[in-house]
Amino acid sequence: MNFEQLTTLLNHPKPQARMVAIHTIKLVDEVRALDAISKRVPMEMDKAVEKSLKAVGRDLLKLRNEGFDTITAICEHFNVYSEVLSYADENDFEEINRMVASKTDNRKDDDFNDKVVNTASVMIASRVLGASASLGAMVKPMGASSNLESTQEKLKKMKRRVRPTIPTNTDVSRWVKLLQSSSEDDRVQALVQMNSSNNPNSLQYMAHAYYADKSERVRQTAKRLGRQMYWNVVYHKMEKSGEVKRIMEDFASELGVTLKKDLHQDPRVATGVHQSIDDILKNAQQARKKRGLKR
Numbered sequence: 001m002n003f004e005q006l007t008t009l010l011n012h013p014k015p016q017a018r019m020v021a022i023h024t025i026k027l028v029d030e031v032r033a034l035d036a037i038s039k040r041v042p043m044e045m046d047k048a049v050e051k052s053l054k055a056v057g058r059d060l061l062k063l064r065n066e067g068f069d070t071i072t073a074i075c076e077h078f079n080v081y082s083e084v085l086s087y088a089d090e091n092d093f094e095e096i097n098r099m100v101a102s103k104t105d106n107r108k109d110d111d112f113n114d115k116v117v118n119t120a121s122v123m124i125a126s127r128v129l130g131a132s133a134s135l136g137a138m139v140k141p142m143g144a145s146s147n148l149e150s151t152q153e154k155l156k157k158m159k160r161r162v163r164p165t166i167p168t169n170t171d172v173s174r175w176v177k178l179l180q181s182s183s184e185d186d187r188v189q190a191l192v193q194m195n196s197s198n199n200p201n202s203l204q205y206m207a208h209a210y211y212a213d214k215s216e217r218v219r220q221t222a223k224r225l226g227r228q229m230y231w232n233v234v235y236h237k238m239e240k241s242g243e244v245k246r247i248m249e250d251f252a253s254e255l256g257v258t259l260k261k262d263l264h265q266d267p268r269v270a271t272g273v274h275q276s277i278d279d280i281l282k283n284a285q286q287a288r289k290k291r292g293l294k295r
Helices: 003-009 015-028 031-043 047-065 070-077 080-085 090-104 119-129 132-138 145-157 173-178 184-197 200-212 216-241 243-255 277-290
Strands: none
Touching (some): 003 015, 003 031, 015 031, 015 047, 015 200, 015 216, 031 047, 031 070, 070 080, 070 119, 070 216, 070 243, 080 119, 080 243, 090 119, 090 243, 119 243, 173 184, 173 200, 184 200, 200 216, 216 243
16 A cells, blocks of 8 residues: 555545545555645545544644655665765765754854755754764864764764565465454564565554554554555655655755765665575675676
8 A cells, every 4th residue: 555545545435445544644654645635624524534534634734844754754764865875975974064063053154155055955964974963063174083083983884775675465364363363462463474474455454453452562563563564665666766766866966975876786785675595695796796806
């Protein structure tokens, strides 16, 4: 179940189907659905559905006003921005630190008077690199040895982005039944197995558990694993469409970082858990060949 399917389901003829959509949107905190919810409220005839639409709409609006964005969260979760920052050299890193300090401390830096700095990108870089306060403290005169050491350490810690796991159509009916168990442990296990199946159709059952289960442990497990699954579905689609590459290129451009390799063929990119051992070994061999280390 992806974003388009969720928003389409909001207009399904059956109230029960619309409720499934609302609960799933709440489960995964899909703030992009706010417009669709706003359009649906005036035409909703079912009182229970209308009440849920308004409640979820208020929650999502609060999240968005606090700065939460679905795509940004996904890119941070899968290390998309971290991968871009791993290409930065010491001079790039120094400039990024100065931009972060300028934005977070409201400083006026003459060097940036003629530059158009994307505040969103700077703040994302701030979150990826570390707390704003510590980053501001790192900004020292160019050439200072302590700053150089901090730069090198930060660059070493930049993670490579993780490829999405391919969604499946694995049968989850046995886990749906287990969600009805009187045992809290059984219900948690059902959610874990649904997540492992990577079948997006599981989201509706996770959403129901999050909405209706009396156990806080089960509810929080449903929330965590459901959002994880949904983010992977969206990320997989973004990867296939080329949107991930575009986001990386835009982010790099806004921070002045040069991406030196083809983003879809870079052997440094972390592999997804769905890869077989043979695939991993094959990729490693290809990477050695490219580096001229074939034995």
